[in-house]
Amino acid sequence: MADRIIRHSDLMKLVDEVARKRRIIGPVARSVPECEPPVRYFYEDVERADQLDLSFRYCVYSPKRFLTPPSETLFAFDQDDGGFVAAPQYDRRPTALVGVHPCDIHAIRLYDRVFDLEHRDEHYFARRGATMIIGMDCPGPCTDGVFCKDMGANVAEAGFDAMLYPLGTDTDGDEMRYAVMFGTKAGREWLLYSRQSAAPNADDERAFEKYQADKEAAFSFALRTRREDLAELLGRSYDSLLWDATARRCYSCGSCNLSCPTCYCFDITDETDLASGSGRRWREWDGCHLPEFALVAGDHNFRPKAASRLRHRIYRKAVWIQERSGVVGCVGCARCDRACTAKINSVEIYNQLAEEA
Amino acid sequence: MMKPKIAIFSLTGCEGCSLAILELEDQLLDILQVVEIVNFREGMTERGWDIDIGFVDGAISTPEDKREVEELRKHSRVLVAIGACACLGGINTLKNHQPASEYRAYVYGDKAEWFPTMDAQPISAVVKVDYELPGCPMVKEEFLRFVKCMLTERPFRATANAVCVECKKKGVLCLYEKGIICLGPVTRGGCDAICPAYGSKCEGCRGVVSDEALAAAGVNLREQYDVPLDRVLADMRFHGAYQEKSLP
Amino acid sequence: MTTVDSSEREARADLYVPMSAQVVDVQQMTDLEVLLRAAFDGGRPLDHCPGQFVQVSVLGVGECPISVCSSPTRPDYFELCVRRVGEVTAHIHRLEKGSVIGIRGPLGRGFDVAELHGKDILIVAGGLGIAPARSLIQYVLDERQQFGAFHLLYGVRSPAELLYRDDLTLWRESPDVNFHVTVDRPDEQWRGRSGVVTTLFRELPQLDPTETMVAIIGPPLMFKFAVLEVLARRIPQNSIYCSLERRMKCGVGICGHCQVNNVYACLDGPVFKYGQLKALREALE
Numbered sequence: 085m086a087d088r089i090i091r092h093s094d095l096m097k098l099v100d101e102v103a104r105k106r107r108i109i110g111p112v113a114r115s116v117p118e119c120e121p122p123v124r125y126f127y128e129d130v131e132r133a134d135q136l137d138l139s140f141r142y143c144v145y146s147p148k149r150f151l152t153p154p155s156e157t158l159f160a161f162d163q164d165d166g167g168f169v170a171a172p173q174y175d176r177r178p179t180a181l182v183g184v185h186p187c188d189i190h191a192i193r194l195y196d197r198v199f200d201l202e203h204r205d206e207h208y209f210a211r212r213g214a215t216m217i218i219g220m221d222c223p224g225p226c227t228d229g230v231f232c233k234d235m236g237a238n239v240a241e242a243g244f245d246a247m248l249y250p251l252g253t254d255t256d257g258d259e260m261r262y263a264v265m266f267g268t269k270a271g272r273e274w275l276l277y278s279r280q281s282a283a284p285n286a287d288d289e290r291a292f293e294k295y296q297a298d299k300e301a302a303f304s305f306a307l308r309t310r311r312e313d314l315a316e317l318l319g320r321s322y323d324s325l326l327w328d329a330t331a332r333r334c335y336s337c338g339s340c341n342l343s344c345p346t347c348y349c350f351d352i353t354d355e356t357d358l359a360s361g362s363g364r365r366w367r368e369w370d371g372c373h374l375p376e377f378a379l380v381a382g383d384h385n386f387r388p389k390a391a392s393r394l395r396h397r398i399y400r401k402a403v404w405i406q407e408r409s410g411v412v413g414c415v416g417c418a419r420c421d422r423a424c425t426a427k428i429n430s431v432e433i434y435n436q437l438a439e440e441a
Numbered sequence: 442m443m444k445p446k447i448a449i450f451s452l453t454g455c456e457g458c459s460l461a462i463l464e465l466e467d468q469l470l471d472i473l474q475v476v477e478i479v480n481f482r483e484g485m486t487e488r489g490w491d492i493d494i495g496f497v498d499g500a501i502s503t504p505e506d507k508r509e510v511e512e513l514r515k516h517s518r519v520l521v522a523i524g525a526c527a528c529l530g531g532i533n534t535l536k537n538h539q540p541a542s543e544y545r546a547y548v549y550g551d552k553a554e555w556f557p558t559m560d561a562q563p564i565s566a567v568v569k570v571d572y573e574l575p576g577c578p579m580v581k582e583e584f585l586r587f588v589k590c591m592l593t594e595r596p597f598r599a600t601a602n603a604v605c606v607e608c609k610k611k612g613v614l615c616l617y618e619k620g621i622i623c624l625g626p627v628t629r630g631g632c633d634a635i636c637p638a639y640g641s642k643c644e645g646c647r648g649v650v651s652d653e654a655l656a657a658a659g660v661n662l663r664e665q666y667d668v669p670l671d672r673v674l675a676d677m678r679f680h681g682a683y684q685e686k687s688l689p
Numbered sequence: 690m691t692t693v694d695s696s697e698r699e700a701r702a703d704l705y706v707p708m709s710a711q712v713v714d715v716q717q718m719t720d721l722e723v724l725l726r727a728a729f730d731g732g733r734p735l736d737h738c739p740g741q742f743v744q745v746s747v748l749g750v751g752e753c754p755i756s757v758c759s760s761p762t763r764p765d766y767f768e769l770c771v772r773r774v775g776e777v778t779a780h781i782h783r784l785e786k787g788s789v790i791g792i793r794g795p796l797g798r799g800f801d802v803a804e805l806h807g808k809d810i811l812i813v814a815g816g817l818g819i820a821p822a823r824s825l826i827q828y829v830l831d832e833r834q835q836f837g838a839f840h841l842l843y844g845v846r847s848p849a850e851l852l853y854r855d856d857l858t859l860w861r862e863s864p865d866v867n868f869h870v871t872v873d874r875p876d877e878q879w880r881g882r883s884g885v886v887t888t889l890f891r892e893l894p895q896l897d898p899t900e901t902m903v904a905i906i907g908p909p910l911m912f913k914f915a916v917l918e919v920l921a922r923r924i925p926q927n928s929i930y931c932s933l934e935r936r937m938k939c940g941v942g943i944c945g946h947c948q949v950n951n952v953y954a955c956l957d958g959p960v961f962k963y964g965q966l967k968a969l970r971e972a973l974e
Contacts, residue, residue: 118619126612145612154610158705161748167789168748172703202956203704203941322970333661335603335626335654342609349945352705352938356749358471358589363749365705369610372945375651376601380936381753381775386949386971390653396948404951423609425617425626426661595750596776 086249086263086284086292087272092138093259094280095248099133099218101278102180106216108133109150110182111140127181138183138248139260142226146188146345146419147181151195151211155368158207158352163361174210183220183248186240187232187415191345192217193243197409198348216270219247223295224302231306231431232416238303245271251291263292306431308438311412314402321437322395330433331391333426334373340397340420340428341371346405346413349377372396398433445493445591448480450513452499452506453533453561458524458579459498465581472585475592492517494591498579500526500533500681502561514568519591522563522570523584525577525646530681532577533561538678563681572597577646577680580632600631603650604643607634616642622668624676627654645682652689659688704941707746707791712784713766718852722817723782724758725769727790734764735792739824740799740932740960744940745769745781746791753777754937754955757795758820760827770820770852796940799960800825800904800930808902809837811893813915815844815886815907819852821932821959822906826860833865837900840867840893844886844911848872848879867892886911890918898923904930905963909973916963926964933958933972 090098099108112128112135125140127147159172184192192212199208219240225232232238240247249263264281266272275281284292309317341347351370356363370377373393378386387393405413414430421429449459459481463469479489495517501507514520525531536544537560545553564570574583583599590597600606604625608615616623616637623642625634629650636643649655662673670688677683714726729735735743737757744752753775759768771781784790802825810829814822822843829836841860845851851870860868869889871882882889886907903924905915912931919929935947935954942956950969952958966972 114614116614116619118621124614124618126614144614145609149612159703163748163789167709168791170706170748170791172706199943201942203943205941205943206703207705333657333665335605335657335661336651337603337605337626337654339605339609339615339626342606348943350939350943351946352752352944354749354751356589356593358468358475358592361749365748367705367944369606370945371606372948374602374606375653377946378936380934381778386935390657392971399951400948407951422618423615425605425615425623426657427665593749 086288087266088264088275088281089251089284089288090248090262090264090275090281091254091259092262095138095262096133098275098278098280099136099180099182102216102274103130103132106178106180108136108180108182109147110136111138111143113137113140136182138220138250140183142185142417144419145343146191146417147184148188148191148195148345148348150179150181151192151215152199152208152348152350155366156207157364157366160364161362172206174207176210176214178214179211180216180218182218184217184244185220185222185226185417187230187237187417188345189217189219189240189243190235190237190412190415191417194346194405194409194411194413194415195348196243197411198405201409216274217244217267218271219244219267221247221249221299223250223299227418229306229418229421229429229431230416231418233303234305234307235311235412235414235416237412237415237417239299242267244268246275249292249295251288251295263288263295306416308435314434315407317434317437317441318399318403320441324437324440326433326436326440327391327395330428331389331394333428334390334394335426336373336375336390336393337425338371338374339423339425341373342369343419343423344401345415345417345419346401347371372400394428398430401430402434444475444477446479446489446491447476447494447496448478448489448492448513448517449482449496450480450498450509451482452497452510452527452564453502454499454524454526454531456498457577458527459496461578461581462496462584465585468585472588476588490516494519494521496521496523497527497564498522498524500530500561501559501564501567502533503556503558505557507559507567510564510568519571520568521572521574521587522565523574524579525575525648525680527564528573528575529646529648530561530563530684532680534678534681534684537561537684561681573599575599575629575647576632577644582633583631599629601650602630603654604628604630604632604634604637604647606630607632608637611638613638616640622662622666622673622676624682627658627677628682642676644679645677646680648682649677655683656689662688705793705939707744707752707793710790710792712786712788712790715784715786718770718854719850722770722772722852724853725771725781725784725790726759726766727769727792728766729792732765735761735767735795736764737761737767737795737824738799739802739828740821740930741795741797741824742821742937742940742955742959743767743769743792743794743796744937745771745777746793747777747780748791750780751777752791752793752938753781754796754940756821756824756932756959758823760824760831762828762831770817770823772817793940796937797955797959798957802828805829805902806835807837809839809897809900811840811842811896811901811903811919813842813886813903813905813907813919815911815915816846816850817852818906818908818911818932819843822904823853823856825904826856826866830863830865838867838894839865841869842886842889842892843868843870844873844889844907846873848876885914887914887918896922896924898925898928902928902930904932906932913973926967927962929963930960931963931966932960933966935959
């Protein structure tokens, strides 16, 4: 049962209303003539709804940068001989993420857990608390190579304020109609308050059921191992030669980590002004594939080889994050695989390990 | 506290890296309050030889360069190579892959014998270099960070990460998606991925990031891409990042 | 009455903001190690468990994880043994009495002292491992009636590397602890035992496997050999504690740097049971 039905033009009006109070971030099309198709989508700040392209297939990068940016100040400090004063900095700008696919919604749910597992990271939650999420369901795989169905992330039942399901164009026109599901009270109020949407009628319900049936048929499994069995598979694969064999191609460039919507590791650095003693401590994205990630003072590196770093990442994604947080550590979006210029492919890794076993 | 005495020298190159220091503008005045520049051809006329930190741009490309850098080393407590030419040899090394008689005739014509020249080299090939700030040109922000480290007696460390890290942080579309062989994965970052951010492939001006990455490049370009390796090698030689005749 | 404005409240609640502490004493112990004694403003105790660590900030330079080497039974101050290995520790070495440092913590999991109560205790420390061990040693000595027999074995490579020399004298003379020390490479002046720390196991009486709790703290190689000695005495794996050293950055189990297979050294450790540790392939590599 859908909660509401909304036409595209009405949705755009609603987004414009939101834009009066919040910064809007959503998929924007960028022309890239050298690519096939010659367009790529990116989550970007927009002023108006008509700058968004909600017909996007996938965004090259996930929206994670808007919740935990590539670099952010943790606190600013002033100091003199008598001591220091530190002022933490939080970004609480009201924001709306519009057009977030189920995979990325799962990734945000993961962040909601891991940034509050045993200690609560207020820098994350300052942004998160100010962010409204309007999801966009995908009727089928957004591109080749994804394995979101395997990871249970091609469908999202929570983690959004409202979720849009593109039912197709109207019978009497060419305008897209969406079924809407509310995820939160805020999402419900946003949609009901403006009266741009309608209650679904019987035809709408049938259309929504057909949408879901078609979607179910459109996705297939890519892994030979079921998600529940990945822990067991990797449990037997620690000493596989595959890690070395695959890692000889690895540049250790970290592209897989940094483009991954569930990677959240970071490094911390201090910076001071030349003249005064004041400065800031900031964090920035880091990744376990980067060569110095496990380097300690005194120059010992606990993971000196690309193979051990590759293994570490795959174990984290498939098993360890879930063990700790209860949320699956990989959403199957395959951004890591697409980002890898060495064409190291996680689906291949899992399937090769399954073959070995 | 005594102000550290700084000198800036140029060997064979365009002196763009020295100029980049003048381009720091806003921060330059802050720096000048805490250091004393004693020798800087691009910026002043006086010459001083009691030097705490000597910055050198340009490559060793002539016997005169070699003599000069040996002299600078003697006078500088800390010697810093700035820019691709000083750190890698830079584009000057392109001549190393041609017969000397040809490029000398091309550049100097019938006066070639008046101008002694030699294979271009990074200054580390001739003298001990304490720090390198690579790039074509040198990255101003890195220079500033370096100066801050020196002034606060902190060790300076260049990033061990490839350029790709900065592309991802900026959200730049990977040039490999456009079918372009970019040197980002094998090149030391720290440049804020300025070339890929503007759509140009990385040319490796900050040098090879690690032997591991270089070895991976050899494997990948042979096995995963259908590209003429000569072209890639030519790109890697452009700034002197890699001088060998074939990929590992 | 003091008032706390909102920004100060925020700073106290924030995971990453250090609290200000004053260095009340500095003692250069060796060429590489300095012993800092610090106290929070207002005399608030650190309130730690033996084996826990703190993140020490030198603002503008950075933070580094340091084990607390004093016992919570001495709440007026806390002590940190800092080896000069990197940038932050080099700056810590320049601190003087009266300097202000930033402290986050106590962090991580230390020794479960409740579990140790009523037991015989064996502590084996190698090199810098004596620092985290000392928080437990002091605890056992201060709460002596809570414990049975107490054996302490300490090994370093050379006499110059011996830490806490005043304590060593104290422990040697104390009837409360059966203390032995050895050096791998003695010098001319050294009158004590020589050999690796495991040679000191000969000095131990028979251990009761069900009543003895063991803490082994030191470099990986020393740990491996010491564990063998302990296991050979039929001590169960879950009666053996150890402490892992990794690159703790955030100190709160988020940033990922100190991860050892599926555990975070900063959160699940740094003190682990051997039974838990041996399942971690990366722990002893």
